[in-house]
Each structure stands twice: as structure tokens, then as C-alpha cells.
Amino acid sequence: MIFGSHVSIRNGYFSAAQYAASIEARAFQFFPKNPRSLTIKPFNQEDAERCKTYCQQRQLVSIAHTPYPTSLTPHEDKKQLTIDSLVNDLEIAEACGAAGVVVHFGTRIINNAPLSSYRLMIAMLNKVLQHWDGKCKILLENNAGKAGSLGVTMEELVQVRNLTDFPEHIGFCLDTCHAFASGLWNGDNWQEIVENGEKLGYFEHLKAIHLNNSKYPSGQGKDRHANLFHNGKIHKDQLLGLINSPVLSGLPFVLETPSEEGITHAEEIQQLHKECGK
Numbered sequence: 001m002i003f004g005s006h007v008s009i010r011n012g013y014f015s016a017a018q019y020a021a022s023i024e025a026r027a028f029q030f031f032p033k034n035p036r037s038l039t040i041k042p043f044n045q046e047d048a049e050r051c052k053t054y055c056q057q058r059q060l061v062s063i064a065h066t067p068y069p070t071s072l073t074p075h076e077d078k079k080q081l082t083i084d085s086l087v088n089d090l091e092i093a094e095a096c097g098a099a100g101v102v103v104h105f106g107t108r109i110i111n112n113a114p115l116s117s118y119r120l121m122i123a124m125l126n127k128v129l130q131h132w133d134g135k136c137k138i139l140l141e142n143n144a145g146k147a148g149s150l151g152v153t154m155e156e157l158v159q160v161r162n163l164t165d166f167p168e169h170i171g172f173c174l175d176t177c178h179a180f181a182s183g184l185w186n187g188d189n190w191q192e193i194v195e196n197g198e199k200l201g202y203f204e205h206l207k208a209i210h211l212n213n214s215k216y217p218s219g220q221g222k223d224r225h226a227n228l229f230h231n232g233k234i235h236k237d238q239l240l241g242l243i244n245s246p247v248l249s250g251l252p253f254v255l256e257t258p259s260e261e262g263i264t265h266a267e268e269i270q271q272l273h274k275e276c277g278k
Helices: 013-022 045-058 076-096 114-129 154-163 176-182 190-200 236-243 265-276
Strands: 002-006 027-030 061-065 100-104 137-141 170-175 206-211 252-255
Touching: 002 061, 002 265, 013 027, 013 045, 027 252, 045 061, 045 076, 061 076, 061 252, 076 100, 076 114, 100 170, 100 206, 114 137, 114 154, 137 154, 137 206, 154 170, 154 190, 170 176, 176 206, 190 236, 236 265, 252 265
Parallel strands: 002 027, 002 252, 027 061, 061 100, 100 137, 137 170, 170 206, 206 252
Antiparallel strands: none
């Protein structure tokens, strides 16, 4: 099983990979640059190459996550800045050997017309990818919004990918808290999700899982992560049923769980291995 967590790049990309290995993670996620800014980062190529080599030697899987301000449905004055930032994220992640860069599905409904938002997302993705020939993919992440908001269903994610000019450079990241919060997954309907996802072709392009519990019940649209086996609304057997699902075999499960409860990612990774017996 490939379990890991989000880690800091405070001391560089190579250091982030070393830290992930030190807590017995087999995967990790990192922000390519300041998570609160879209400013382009001239990154240290040597540090990135050391990270890539280290991960290859230890079979560590990594993914990156775009900064918080990144949106595929930006306001007009933010469009070019967002495109340039996404290209920068792809370049950094590629240099570090990451499999993909996670970006949240668009959230802004333009002029009360969802179709306008989808068109903007497709145009944004086409602009970002028009000159991209790297192996690193953009990974569209499902949203936690209330029913009717953008990016809740697998149909939306698959359709946006299919309508771009470069679908081969786009994959998916499934966030379990978001799926639960949105009502896509209620804890007991995982097999229905699998059957629908296989029909749509969703799972063949799924590259990573954000493994999080939820502080609120399913369907409330509240994106508040909880520790896996402590004070979460998703039951242990429901989480383990998802984790052990054959359709997710071989994919990295990356924790984005909170630290304020006094539970470390290292402890959660150890518990996951214990619960899964692997």
C-alpha cells in the first residue's frame, strides 16, 4: 500500500523527500512554491534533481498541489497570472519527478451559467497545456461544495477532461473528505461509485487519493478534514473498504489530515499499515 502525507518544502524539495522517507511514507505531496501566492518561482534545479533521484532510488511517489489562490474559473484580471503560475507548477513538479499537479475543479459559476464556467475551465486548461510536453499531469480534484455546485460529480470531471485539446495531460485526484462532504460518497455507496466511475472512464485516469476523514456529516458541503480514525464522520470500516478497493490498487494515498488533535502523519501512516496488514 502506498501511504504518505503532505510535507513542507521549507528546507527544499530534496529535504521534503527525505522527511517523507523518515516517517516511512511511500508517497508525499508538496506545494511547488508559496501556497498563498501565484507569483512565479525561479526554483533551484539542482535541488529538484536531487529530489527526483532520491525518489527514484527509494520508489517514493510524489505529487504537487497548486497554491490556494489557483482557480480554473478566475476573474479576467487573474487569467494570465493563473495560467503562468500553473505552467510554473508543472515545471517545478516535473523537475522533482512528481506524477502530477493537483488543482481544484473550478468553483465560480459565471453569470449564473454553469456552462460558461465549464467553457472557461476548458480554455484555461488548453492555454496551460498547449506547449506542455512533460510527463507530469494536471490532476483535477473533486470539490466539496453543496449539491449543484461545480466539480462534485465524476461526470463533470470526465467531461471537462474529454473536451480539452490535451486530455492525455490531464488526470484526476479523488479527495475522500470532499466526496463525503458533497454527498457523492455517503460512506455506504462506494460500489455504486466504482460502477459509475468505470463506465465513465474516471478510474483509468485517477492518479492519486487525498485520504481524509470529515468533521461533518455527508452532504453538508463543508470542507473540514478530520483525522482518519479520530472524531471523523466517516467510519473506520467505510474508509478501509475504500482503501482496499481493487480499483484503487497501486495508487498513492496522501494524508491532508489536521495536526491540532495531536496526531501526527507518521502515527496515522503506521496505523494505516497496521489496519491494512501491509
